[in-house]
Each structure stands twice: as C-alpha cells, then as structure tokens.
Amino acid sequence: MASLRCFLRSGKVFVTVRDALNQAMDEELERDERVFLLGEEVAQYDGAYKVSRGLWKKYGDKRIIDTPITEMGFAGIAVGAAMAGLRPICEFMTFNFSMQAIDQVINSAAKTYYMSAGLQSVPIVFRGPNGSSAGVAAQHSQCFAAWYGHCPGLKVVSPWSAEDARGLLKSAIRDDNPVVFLENELMYGVPFEMSEEVQSKDFLIPIGKAKIERQGNHITLVSHSRMISLCLDAAAVLAKEGIECEVINMRTIRPLDAEAIETSIMKTNHLVTVEGGWPQFGIGAEILARIMEGPAFNYLDAPAVRVTGVDIPMPYAKNLEDNSIPQIKDIIFSVKKTLNV
C-alpha cells in the first residue's frame, strides 16, 4: 500500500498530489459506472507515473484500459465513447504526446457541442503531466497550457496542490464538457496537508475560480501549477525585506478568472505573472492583455510584466535546463524591478 499518510490530531493528513489524483479517480469510478480510464500503461503497469496505481486491480479490464501506443486512435476512441454516453478519462503519458492527437481534442471534442448547436455533448477528461520535468530534454518538456487555453469549447485546468488535484479532477470528471487537465510530473511526489473537508467524497473545486494562496499588499503574483511553489518561496524571501506578495493560484487556465486578478491589482497596484511555458502568446501574455483592457489598468503603478520559461527548446544538461525555466531569484528580481526597489 502506497500513500504516505501522517495522521495529525485535527483529522488532517498529508497526501501527495499523486495520491490525491489516484483517490479522486477511484472515488469517481466508484460513483459513476460510466466513468472509465484509458491510456498507455494505465492498467497493468499501474500508470507510467503510478497515478493510476491499484485501479486496474480494483475495477478490471472493462474500466481501466491499456491502449497501444496510438494516441490519435485512442484519443478519438475516447471522444467517440463520450459522444455515445460514457465518461472517459483519457490519459496522455505526457501532453507532448497529445500533439499526435490534438485534432481529436480540438476538432472532435471541443467544437462539437457548438457545431451541433447543442445536440451532441462530449463529457471527456484529457489528463496527464504537462510542462518541464527534469532532464527529459526538448521533445518531452513543452507546456501546452497556452495552446489548449486558446480554444473555445475546452475547459483547461492546471492544479498545483493535492487539494487542487483532488477537487479539480473530481469537478473535471463530473463536468459534461471536454476538460484538459494539466498535471505536473515534478509535483506528483509532493505532499500537502489536506483537511477533513477536502478528504470528503463530494469535495469539488469549481472550474474557473482562482485561489489566493498568500495574502499581500505590495504586489500580485499570478501563476499556475508548479510555479506556485516558486512564487511562495520567493514571497517568503521577499517578506523578510518587508515586501508582501499576494500569490494567486489560477487553478483554471480557461475560463480565466480575470476578476480575481483585477481585484488583487486594485489592492496591490503591481502585477507579475509567472509561468513555466514559453513567453510568446503565452499565459502571461493573455493575462497582461486582459489587464490592459479591463478596469484594473488604471490601478497599475508600473507596467505589468511576465516571468516565463526561456524562449528556446529545452536543453538537456542540468545547468542549461536550470537556466531555461524561472528560478526563485528570477521572480524576486522581477518583483523588485516592478516595485522599483
């Protein structure tokens, strides 16, 4: 048996992101017979990253399906199954491989409800690790948040903590629309405290609502997924110098909770976005454009800026890789520049 659980007095436990995802899927499989999981190695291998550990043993071949290495084919099969009344969870071993199937995600899943003027819905979840990992180099490190976030008809979700993973995955599975669920491999093993309320079987996090992870008055940091950890670390360092950062965890990429960001900027007057993906046409670019166009612009005391991955394919050598993605010092630097300190 796998999960690392330390029972604290208050009924809180420590749960890793991996276990949170596993438990969420387990509970949703139990709750609704139409839910099933398919993907490479999800059944007998227990999942390439062990996220689906134990599920095949419990639910069997009908509900946990190992596929051949044919993304376009099995993603299409998953979408067809969703059209005909099932509720598939389609796992991509990493979202890099989803590029092979991206036509099925966009043209068959995302657009169908609109093209059919409401006759045909597609209740499907596409999930898997997204973005950079460690030492996996260029073809296995791309962040797809911006690409999927671009498309109407999709919901795109990017959890950070175990609580996020649990609540958002449950919401995604119960959602009657195509949801792209972007996990992060480096976060799978990270434990988070989880309250009793979050552990309950019907704990859901609404898709489309951001969360303030840390309150602050001087500057707003907006981020998603693993970069939240770096933002919080940067905020801790800055606090020692008297700079209080408000850290907003987007939780959902699409629909984007612009209101939460605007409300924060109206308080702090400064904005820095932080993402692991490439800068051009990225998440930060969209947030900045929206702020420019919205009511919060007049509250900015300095131009809003983005901290992003470097605009290059991901290199392999550790030192190069480390310098390809935002580090804590990059966030601190950008905050200080924005605040002009």
Next chain:
Amino acid sequence: MTLQSLNRFFFYKLYSVVVSARTYADFTPQATFDIKKCDLHKLEEGPPLQAVLSREEGLQYYRTMQTMRRMELKADQLYKQKIIRGFCHLYDGQEACAVGIEAGINLSDHLITAYRAHGYTLTRGGTVREIMAELTGRRGGIAKGKGGSMHMYTKHFYGGNGIVGAQVPLGAGVALACKYLGKNELCVCLYGDGAANQGQIFETYNMASLWKLPCIFICENNKYGMGTSVERAAASTDYYKRGDFIPGLRVDGMDVLCVREATKLAAEHCRSGKGPILMELQTYRYHGHSMSDPGVSYRTRDEIQEVRSKSDPISMLKDRMLSNNMASVEELKEIDVEVRKEIEDAAQFATTDPEPPLDDLCNHIFYNDPPMEVRGTNPWTKLKSVS
C-alpha cells in the same frame, strides 16, 4: 349532361376502379433477385447470392433513394444560386449505400460518416426540411444553422465530420460504448477511399480488433479521393483487405439489395461478439468532390455517363420492380411527384426561414453550464453565452 353520357361516365369510372383494384391485387408482393457475389477476405461465408425484396420494402427504398437524389440535385441548384455557401459535398450516385446500410441495421444502432453526409442524415431520421435549412444556414436547420453541410447530427448519428479520417476512431469509440453498455447495439463507421490511407484508421483497426468492438467499418470507394484516383493514392486498392486481421468483403455499392444483405451479414458478425468487420462498397459519385469541383478534369464525361446509364442505383431498383410487376409505372411516377413536392417545400422553407438570431452567436459552447460571458471582437463587447 345526358343520362346516357352520365351512365357512360359512371361506367368508365367504375371500370377504372375495378381495373386498378385488380391491378393492385395483381402486384407481386415479393420477389427474389440474384445479387452479385462478394469478394471475401478472411471470411468463410459471404452474404447469400439472392435477396428477397417485398413490395413495401421496394417502394420504401425507391422513395428514400429518390428523395436523396432530388435533395442533392436541389442543393446543387441552390449552391449555384449562391444560396448555399462554403463546402457542399453531394451524394448523388451513392444512394444505394446509405439506404442499403440502413436497411441492414436498426435505428437504435449507431452511425458515423465523413463530410458527404446529407444522405445519411436523411436515413438516420433527419427531414429534408431541416437538412436543406442547415445547408442554407437558417435557424430551422438541423443544427440551427451553426454547423452547415458537414456538421449535421441526429439521434445515434454522429455527423458529419470535416477532418478526413477522424470519424473512424470516433466510430470505434461509439462501438466501445455499445459494448460497454451491453445493449447489443453496433456502430457503422464510414470513410472514403481517400481516407482509407489515414494512419489513424489503422490504429483504429488494431484497437477495434484487440477489444472486439462491435464496429462495421465501411469504405465507400467511389474511385476518387477528391481529384486523385484510387490507383494514384493507394499501393493496394483492395480496401476490403486493408483491415488485414479484420475479415472483409467487397460489395456492389450500386445495388441496394447487395448492400443490404452484406450489412445484415456484417451486423450479425458484430452482434455475435466476433469483433469488427470491414465492408468495401464499390460505388460512384456523379458530382465532383464538392460543388467547387466540376469533376471532369480527372475523369471523363463518358465514364460518368456510362455509370449513369448502366449502374444507376435508382434505375436498377425501378427496373427490377417493374419487370417483376411489383409496382406500376404510374405508381412510381406518383412517388416521384410527391418527392418533388417535398423537396420544393423544403427548398422554399430553406430559402425563406430567417438566419439564426445574432444572440445565438455565443451559445452552445458548454453543455449544462451556467450562463457566461464571451469576449466580442473588442474589449467593450461582452456577449452572452448559454448552454
């Protein structure tokens, strides 16, 4: 009128009624026809070499095929008048496929095809009215005017798909749901000779076979993928064999009875849990690939004319029925008149029904969701979207 002429009048009226009654009573209620043998691949037995056709069935197939034909020709007309725009891929010539397939399955089964889909929308329960109004982009269209020619849907009919080949994995997914839900339903999954070379189709063959999905793969081979003949596109044009480990049969797609019998065999195969099966229907389209293709740069007018005169599916059925006294010329003419009227009415509706209301623009993004805002073309325009 004199009494004598009145008498004569009533006599003739009575006579014609008596004659007609006698003629109707004389119609052959059903007949057996020889149908072409199918080439088989990894199949022990093919469909029977004879098909029984009842008078009712014959009249129904005739009516449906004629409706389909007239509907497509009307669409051609409307397109040339620029009332239909964008893509329009017409099905005339291939009617025996759609009608024969539907005759071999139930409405409770499922079907998916590519973009040459108007015929299937009809056989799967769509009306001519709502199909034509969809082509003209009106609010009375089957997809409220938001889908167009390639995106029409009905119950257990999943379109209408614009991306060549993408519908094949989708169809296998529908078949997976059929098996999963245990309702003894199957999915007919159609694609063309052009799509037959798509990689995702081979991926689908593999999974459908591995998991024994109740899927009838059907290749409608009309000899041309857009402007490319099958010889120029495929290293092997034996499309019924391309499923390799999947049993297959090659069928005369211009004969509605041949298609029906083959479909029945295929359906039986799927329903008995044997897994997928592949049918190649050899058929022909009279029009070019789409309305923007005259269809004569890559094939000769002689070829088209030859098929029209020797293998037209509607003529074939008509000849069979007439030569076996299963219907009269007048009766079939009457059906033609009724069909023409139905098409005219539908075209009238399709050209007069208003376009969708502008406030429908942003609806139907998500299902079962609360209303939301959608950004318009500029930051000050916020549009409303409901499910």
